[in-house]
Amino acid sequence: MEIGKAFGFVTEDEQWITKVLLGGLISLIPFVGALAIYGYSYRVAQNVARGNLRPMPAWGEFGDLLARGFFAWVIQIVYLLPVMVLYFLFAILTAGAAALTTDSDGGGGAGALIGLCLLPLVIIAAIVCGLAALAAIMRFLATDSFGEAFKFGEVFASIRNNIGTLIMLLVVAILAGLAASLGLIACGVGVLFTTFYAQCVIGHAIGQVMPRFYPMRGVPVAPGYGPPPGY
Numbered sequence: 001m002e003i004g005k006a007f008g009f010v011t012e013d014e015q016w017i018t019k020v021l022l023g024g025l026i027s028l029i030p031f032v033g034a035l036a037i038y039g040y041s042y043r044v045a046q047n048v049a050r051g052n053l054r055p056m057p058a059w060g061e062f063g064d065l066l067a068r069g070f071f072a073w074v075i076q077i078v079y080l081l082p083v084m085v086l087y088f089l090f091a092i093l094t095a096g097a098a099a100l101t102t103d104s105d106g107g108g109g110a111g112a113l114i115g116l117c118l119l120p121l122v123i124i125a126a127i128v129c130g131l132a133a134l135a136a137i138m139r140f141l142a143t144d145s146f147g148e149a150f151k152f153g154e155v156f157a158s159i160r161n162n163i164g165t166l167i168m169l170l171v172v173a174i175l176a177g178l179a180a181s182l183g184l185i186a187c188g189v190g191v192l193f194t195t196f197y198a199q200c201v202i203g204h205a206i207g208q209v210m211p212r213f214y215p216m217r218g219v220p221v222a223p224g225y226g227p228p229p230g231y
Contacts, residue, residue, distance in 0.1 A: 048207025
């Protein structure tokens with residue numbers, strides 16, 4: 001993976017200032033803005049995987065970007081359902097333990113112990129389901145088919161075969177998050193634009209490794225971690 005390329009590609013676009021400014025302003029729209037930004041990031045990923053030298057799309061495709069972000073959001077919700085259920089059980093047990101702390105039969109202590117035992121399971125499930133959601137979104141982007149994201153066997157197989165790549169993506173996401181936090185320096189206003197920039201960085205990184213997980217339609221699989229030849 002070319003991490004430097006992921007962080008530097010934005011300014012290579014002739015209209016990058018306009019696109020970033022619009023991205024920051026659109027992010028102000030509650031919920032819809034977030035979906036559009038995510039959709040933009042995933043379109044960047046598709047363009048990178050296809051070898052597009054200028055992968056930042058025009059905002060004139062707002063409807064498509066919004067729909068793409070919405071589909072990705074639904075995929076995430078489905079894959080994170082086990083985590084939600086476990087967290088709900090954890091919350092019930094800890095709340096019950098708190099309610100029983102005054103009992104003399106030790107029920108409160110037992111409930112707290114069960115809650116503590118369940119917490120590591122919640123954390124592990126969150127990591128596994130989060131990685132699965134990312135792999136499923138990549139499958140959706142590679143095939144342009146919403147249903148492909150829910151072929152669970154293929155999704156989890158891709159995780160087993162590319163765990164190192166996913167760790168690299170996690171590192172890039174953390175670095176991009178740190179870069180986004182620089183926007184707080186400008187009295188918090190700049191964070192609108194640095195957050196959008198960070199999403200573009202993550203999208204580029206996903207696009208670089210996506211062909212390793214799933215071949216893009218009409219695009220040959222690239223060797224190693226990089227994008228298709230000619231990028």
